Amino acid sequence: MELQNQLKALAEKVVKLKEQIDTEESTKHAFVLPFINLLGYDTFNPTEVVPEFTADLGLKKGEKVDYAIFQNGEPIIIIECKNWKEKLVAHNSQLFRYFHTTKTRFALLTNGIEYQFYTDLEATNKMDEKPFLEFDITQLKESTINEITKFHKSNFDIDEIVDNASSLKYTKEIKKMISIELEEPSYDFVRLFAGKVYSGRLTEKVMGEFTDLVSKAFSQTISEKVNNRLNSALHKEAEKQLEEDKEPEKASKVNTTEEELEGFRIIVAILRRKLAIDRIVHRDTQSYFGILLDDNNRKPLCRLHLNGGNKYLGVFDEMKKETRHFIETVDDIYQFEKELLQTVDYYEEE
Structure with a gap:
């Protein structure tokens, strides 16, 4: 961000x-x-x-x-x-x-x-x-x-x-070629589809007709797909709204701060060298901001303690024991790159 x-x-x-x-x-x-x-x-x-x-x-x-x-x-x-x-x-x-x-x-x-x-x-x-x-x-x-x-x-x-x-x-x-073909279909492109749906001889007149048909068919297909996705998104949003109206959400006592999210982004930047981004998940609690592997509580990668008087980064050893390190700002997290990457190795060894 x-x-x-x-x-x-x-x-x-x-x-x-x-x-x-x-x-x-x-x-x-x-x-x-x-x-x-x-x-x-x-x-x-x-x-x-x-x-x-x-x-x-x-x-x-x-x-x-x-x-x-x-x-x-x-x-x-x-x-x-x-x-x-x-x-x-x-x-x-x-x-x-x-x-x-x-x-x-x-x-x-x-x-x-x-x-x-x-x-x-x-x-x-x-x-x-x-x-x-x-x-x-x-x-x-x-x-x-x-x-x-x-x-x-x-x-x-x-x-x-x-x-x-x-x-x-x-x-x-490939995207560039597709755009060109959609704008002005080439002979080979039209022949590819005409040959599959037309059983007669592909004369010059027939190819001329199919050039227009192929162009229209692709435009309509794209338009329909866009509309289907929009309708699907609107349907899901409507269902979500109904659920929210049925059961008012209880006020959460957990307040995720921008500083915690910034710390999370730094940790993702470090860990993505060994992990896919979607495997690194944050879960905030009242007492700490946790970063987990695969959204699994039994696989903590590290913890941020930023809401007290002092700020700490908690890292884990192979026994999943947390050690807290004092940091002045979230930028200090970069100093613990080695420890963070080592934690990933522990889970890979498992």
């Missing part, structure tokens, strides 16, 4: 300021660096975010990429920036020329509004011609924000992102 709010704030800033920005340097400072920063990387730390990173290629010395993000002394993302008014044309990009001279698996081409993430799915150590993830920061969808979250410093896992990149890339291409 925090990253989503930060991205929304940056998008609003882009829309507000872009007409006042004329140069590539201004684009970098106003739009690109804030994006890098909200991913958790310190843009003021030259060992983490390196501006004007040099990647020599053969006899061509001194070529530089605008930024390189480092982790454990190695570049993990190289970034080339353009003026926000420029179109992104990867084929003319320096990223292609020195992608294979570094050990990075990811390259980002951006003009501060459009972002294109590349990797080497098709040939090892050679940047793909098409991005596996691209978006306009002013028109973000929730699914895209989930993908951006994977590049956050606290979540970054090369293997996980690369594994997912293939699915993202080809799903995007």
